[in-house]
Amino acid sequence: MQKIRSGTVAALLLGSILSPFPAAAAPSSSETIREAALQDIVAWDFVEGLTTEVGARPAGTPQEARARDWTVAKLKSLGFANVRAEPYKMPVWLRGRDEARVVAPFPQRLVLAALGNSASTSEKGIEAELAYFPTLAALEAAPDGSLKGKIAFVSHAMSATQDGSSYGYFGATRRQGPSIASKKGAVAILIRSIGTDHHRQAHSGIQMWADGAKPIPAAALSIPDADQLTRIIARGHPVRLQVTLTSRLLKDQPSGNVIAEIPGNDPAAGLVMAACHLDSWDQGTGAIDDASGCGIIAAAAVHAAKAGPLRRTIRILMAGAEEVGGDGGRAYFTAHGAELHALVMESDFGADRVWRVDYKLPAGHEALAARLSAALAPLGIARSHVAAGGGSDIEPLVKAGIPVIDLQQDGTRYFDIHHTPDDTLDKVDRVQLQQNVSAWAVALFETANAQESLGIK
Structure with a gap:
């Protein structure tokens, strides 16, 4: 297990994040949550720690296992409840030598x-x-x-x-x-x-x-x-080429998901789930893909919890093995698909600012979409008429009919960095990361406390 710096973040948050929630506390407004989250330090601390203390996290490797251990300890230090790793096995492809040259002309x-x-x-x-x-x-x-x-x-x-x-x-x-x-x-x-x-x-x-x-x-x-x-x-x-690509395929290697929760006070209302993925490709340190997504949802849940009691449980899914085909999302669905999911969301498109919000909600939920859109508008986020689709880690749940909201990030430079050696911490803009946390904190708080039924019949 990697040693985690307890420092400023834990000192500020451990005493006030989760249970027991103060029984008489009135929920803070979205404006208060939004402004507080714009000063967030939790997400950067998470991304910096994971990419520095673990680095690259290819699916099914010892590095991914270290990332799970690191993350379990980190989420516990932030005060999350029910923190655990849920293992499964999968085949693993491992890179060897990658070389090529033009022989002629x-x-x-x-x-x-x-x-x-x-x-x-x-x-x-x-x-x-x-x-x-x-x-x-x-x-x-x-x-x-x-x-x-x-x-x-x-x-x-x-x-x-x-x-x-x-x-x-x-x-x-x-x-x-x-x-x-x-x-x-x-x-x-x-x-x-x-x-x-x-x-x-x-x-x-x-x-x-x-x-x-x-x-x-x-x-x-x-x-x-x-x-x-x-x-x-x-x-x-x-033209003639010489190409050398050596690799290995290993069967039945351990991978796993990390799950953590902020308990709500109405189990019958179901849970709101925020997802990301812990694994990365091997060439960089996976800072934008997807340590940032994991930092964003963890920090946003922290801010939602600090704002007051929640009706619904907020569950965090930090999936394994997304990059190689979504094994973690499927494993989660097998284990938890029958549970009461009211709404799902995913952050897996880097760390640049959220600019648009998309919805796929049941009929009769226009008031919720209007409230959330109004709360996000001061962050420069506009509502679209495009149906939300989610991401690969929540895809099985979305296909099963669970409502979904997408906080769409600016992807203009994302594919400059995606899956390359350049996916490193210096590519993360701290101010834009904080804007993401603010948007997510508002969305989690509003949906967790919504009186609408969402996906619960």
């Missing part, structure tokens, strides 16, 4: 990172001719068998958007491209990183092999290297 090294679940080359790697496709659609249109013995390269450039909407479309190159290339006979595939930066660093990420697809080595090139390779191809000469 212009020899040079390329920067890349293997994608999750990539097959391994031998230690000597593979050398083959390159087959170029400007888009995923072009790869899909290639005749069956036409890539036999070749390395496919898909250069499909993603653009930055505030809401991150381009990730769904362009991310298909990573998620589906390897299986498509395999089925067409390729011995390996390289893609342009699914990102929006121009730094010489590659964006990793998970991909799953489709039924009938033989696993092949699969990797993402840094965006400058993808551009360089495209220029080399444009010279009109045949």
